[in-house]
Amino acid sequence: GKRVILASRPHGEPTAANFKIEDYAPPVPGDGQVLLRTIWLSLDPYMRGRMADGPSYAAPVPVGGVMEGGTVSEVIASNNPGFAKGDIVLSRAGWQTHALSDGKGLAKIDPKIAPVSTAVGVLGMPGMTAYTGLLEIGKPQAGETVVVAAASGAVGSAVGQIAKIKGARAVGIAGGKDKCAYVKNELGFDDCLDHRDPNLAAKLKEACPKGIDVYFENVGGAVFDAVFPLLNAFARIPVCGLIAHYNDTEAHAPKWAGAMMRNILTKRLTFRGFIVSDFAAMHGDFLRDMSQWVREGKVKHKEFVTEGLDRAPEAFMGLLKGANFGKQLVRVGPD
Numbered sequence: 314g315k316r317v318i319l320a321s322r323p324h325g326e327p328t329a330a331n332f333k334i335e336d337y338a339p340p341v342p343g344d345g346q347v348l349l350r351t352i353w354l355s356l357d358p359y360m361r362g363r364m365a366d367g368p369s370y371a372a373p374v375p376v377g378g379v380m381e382g383g384t385v386s387e388v389i390a391s392n393n394p395g396f397a398k399g400d401i402v403l404s405r406a407g408w409q410t411h412a413l414s415d416g417k418g419l420a421k422i423d424p425k426i427a428p429v430s431t432a433v434g435v436l437g438m439p440g441m442t443a444y445t446g447l448l449e450i451g452k453p454q455a456g457e458t459v460v461v462a463a464a465s466g467a468v469g470s471a472v473g474q475i476a477k478i479k480g481a482r483a484v485g486i487a488g489g490k491d492k493c494a495y496v497k498n499e500l501g502f503d504d505c506l507d508h509r510d511p512n513l514a515a516k517l518k519e520a521c522p523k524g525i526d527v528y529f530e531n532v533g534g535a536v537f538d539a540v541f542p543l544l545n546a547f548a549r550i551p552v553c554g555l556i557a558h559y560n561d562t563e564a565h566a567p568k569w570a571g572a573m574m575r576n577i578l579t580k581r582l583t584f585r586g587f588i589v590s591d592f593a594a595m596h597g598d599f600l601r602d603m604s605q606w607v608r609e610g611k612v613k614h615k616e617f618v619t620e621g622l623d624r625a626p627e628a629f630m631g632l633l634k635g636a637n638f639g640k641q642l643v644r645v646g647p648d
């Protein structure tokens with residue numbers, strides 16, 4: 314087997330030196346255990362947080378430990394009555410070709426319902442993040458304007474399409490022409506702007522003539538600066554991610570914190586941070602609605618596949634900078 318371990322903690326942007334690829338002997342399952350073979354490894358921005366040891370909602374990966382991650386895996390040997398050889402399961406096996414499990418936390422995936430990779434994408438954690446954050450915190454109403462960045466990505470693409478299903482106007486922000494064209498033409502957002510455009514603030518104002526009622530925060534940085542002045546009274550801001558800041562090496566007090574607080578007061582804004590697991594109770598509703606929307610073509614999704622576990626570090630470093638176009642997956646082994 315092969316695995317990727319955290320060789321050292323990054324300072325700023327992660328580099329190849331922070332990862333090490335090792336060979337290891339695939340483990341032998343004991344009593345009650347199953348042996349898993351990884352098919353798909355999901356790469357997600359939160360992994361940048363696991364590489365650091367600052368205060369967080371989750372424990373860091375120890376230096377020398379296997380990088381954490383969600384996988385779609387096949388049971389290749391089972392000493393557990395709940396699982397049979399050949400079962401496909403959602404697991405947190407991490408960045409490795411083989412892993413043991415006692416069955417806790419594994420969920421079987423039915424390959425007849427959808428391609429199994431969707432279990433870590435549109436029908437998995439990122440889709441659930443979009444669904445819960447938008448509907449529980451954003452609460453978009455028909456005719457309102459919803460803005461989301463990283464709009465071609467796993468979470469953002471679903472946010473805008475769900476906003477459309479709810480009758481809202483969806484404006485995306487994404488990196489570059491191709492992503493913006495896809496977001497408008499394929500995903501059906503009403504508009505999409507490039508966050509690297511020096512005139513982003515002016516263009517966003519034009520694209521949102523009635524202001525912004527829901528801003529689904531995925532990035533922070535320059536996008537937030539452009540959005541903030543356009544927020545309407547009683548706007549809702551689900552704070553999902555701040556990818557523009559994950560490599561920051563120091564915390565900056567915002568220059569305009571005073572003005573921000575004044576606006577939160579006078580416009581009665583609701584900012585609420587969330588972690589998808591906060592809404593675990595909505596998993597059934599999510600699966601029912603999202604599977605239907607995907608089947609009906611109302612929610613489309615795109616996968617961005619990197620071949621081979623060896624290339625996982627490079628793919629992850631790319632994900633933080635927008636090199637991915639769609640949900641970032643690593644194909645670790647055959648389907």
Ligand code: NDP
Nearest residue numbers: 358463466467468487488531553554555556557588589635
């Ligand atoms: P994506 O598939 O959207 O990939 C990340 C994208 O972020 C990149 O492709 C890039 O797209 C964009 N990006 C990177 N840097 C910047 C920047 N400086 N300014 C604007 N955009 C940038 O990832 P996900 O859909 O998996 O995640 C999206 C967000 O949701 C992340 O912030 C993530 O941490 C968060 N998240 C939060 C969860 C929670 O429970 N709270 C759960 C899952 C995800 P582009 O080329 O368009 O710039």
